[in-house]
Amino acid sequence: MHNRSVSVGWGQYTAFGLRIASELKLPELVLSASGAAEDVIIRQADLTAWSDQLEQTNYVIQGERFVLQIPGTAIFAVREGREIEVCPYPGADMDTVRLFLLGSCMGILLMQRRIFPIHGSAVVIGGKAYAFVGESGAGKSTLAAAFRQAGYLMVSDDVIAVKATASEPIVYPAYPQQKLGLDSLLQLESLQGNKHVRPQKHRLVLTSGYPALPQYGELLKLTGEWNKYAVPTVDEFYNEPLSLGGVFELVAEPSNQLPAVTEQPLNVLGCLHTLLLHTYRRGTISRMGLGEWYFGTAARMARKVEGWRLLRSSSAFTASEIVQRVLELIHKEENSYGSH
Known part of the structure; x- marks a missing residue:
């Protein structure tokens, strides 16, 4: 103490x-x-x-x-x-x-503290947290922002804190802020006419003089982050622990031939690989002497959660299509559980 x-x-x-x-x-x-x-x-x-x-x-x-x-x-x-x-x-x-x-x-x-940090963004869907992970530029934060625009609450951006309890992995919310690039902000603005998007109450001006965007006030440009801005999400933040329902790995493919989004379900080994690959600051784990805890925790989590890989074309803005596909996959999963 x-x-x-x-x-x-x-x-x-x-x-x-x-x-x-x-x-x-x-x-x-x-x-x-x-x-x-x-x-x-x-x-x-x-x-x-x-x-x-x-x-x-x-x-x-x-x-x-x-x-x-x-x-x-x-x-x-x-x-x-x-x-x-x-x-x-x-x-x-x-x-x-x-x-x-x-x-x-x-x-x-x-x-x-033996709390597993996933590198990604998480939102609340159907009373559970769902994590979006992927390499830099895959669209994790942009997708979470698209979910916010569609009326879903955010849990975390960048670091997702997960405690692997005996019964299920529990996500502890981070804080009400997102880091979003200028391209994402402008593309999200273009979605405002979409019927799935909530109307925004406020207007915002970027501090670097870019046009007004539909968010909350003046945005702070993050020093040391190329064209990224701090976006407050106070009105769309869920601040209670909740179970981790699933993990979606976003993969951007440089192809014009791909459909907007293609999903591949992950088995336990695939889910384990995804969790290990997208752990926050994973390069330091072995040096901290946490290798055994790290692998064991990831393995327990992989057995408890659903996993999907989502392939999208990097040449198109596909956030709204991915939102709809993610919701379909989760509802399909819930219905399959309910039928047993």
């Missing part, structure tokens, strides 16, 4: 199923009621003593402490799944500091 006097007056937040007390302001996160004991504390600290060790590599693992350097931004130390220390470099952009704090650092902290 942490010394409560240390964090008096700090921000109190929730994310990934954790109560967080932070010396740094974290406007992206959901505020929590003060008074409850925190699971994680985030504080500023002088970590420059690690500089020599970080010259050769950008991270050092020492027991239950993971020290990470983002050149020009900050040094972070993540310890025992309970504490993140932050040492920003002089003149660092604090939006970028938070980007890595809530991304890479939280991914490491989740693994230290």
Whole structure:
């Protein structure tokens, strides 16, 4: 248990199923009621003593402490799944500091707590969380945004926190923000006339001067992310744990001959391979000594969830077609269970 006097007056937040007390302001996160004991504390600290060790590599693992350097931004130390220390470099952009704090650092902290971090986006369909995974540019966040436009709530973007319980995998919501590229934002705007899309109440102007888009206010351009913007999703965020119903792997194929979307069901081994391939920061797992836990957890999850691979043409914007196909596949699965 942490010394409560240390964090008096700090921000109190929730994310990934954790109560967080932070010396740094974290406007992206959901505020929590003060008074409850925190699971994680985030504080500023002088970590420059690690500089020599970080010259050769950008991270050092020492027991239950993971020290990470983002050149020009900050040094972070993540310890025992309970504490993140932050040492920003002089003149660092604090939006970028938070980007890595809530991304890479939280991914490491989740693994230290034996919570499985899937790299992808997740939405709520039929009372369960469904994860969308894929390589960079496959369309994970864009598809999740298309589901939001169609009236479905978002659970997570980038890091999906999953606890493999004895009965089923449970997803803990992240925080109400998406990272979306300019192309995706403009393409999603073009869907506004679609009958499946909810009308938006607000107008938005990109801070870099692009035309108004149908979202929430002024969008922050993410430093260090090529043409990506932080899109708040407060009104479309589901903030309670729920079971993981399935995993969809998006694969973009450079072909004009493909139909809008083609699905391939995944068996247990295929689902296991997909979970292993799309684990957040998976390159660090063996160095953290978590290989056995990692593989065993992924294997248990693969036996409990449904999996599909969705092939789409990379030469067309297919988000609305994929939304409809995903819903058909899930309803078909639910009906097949109901017939037994």
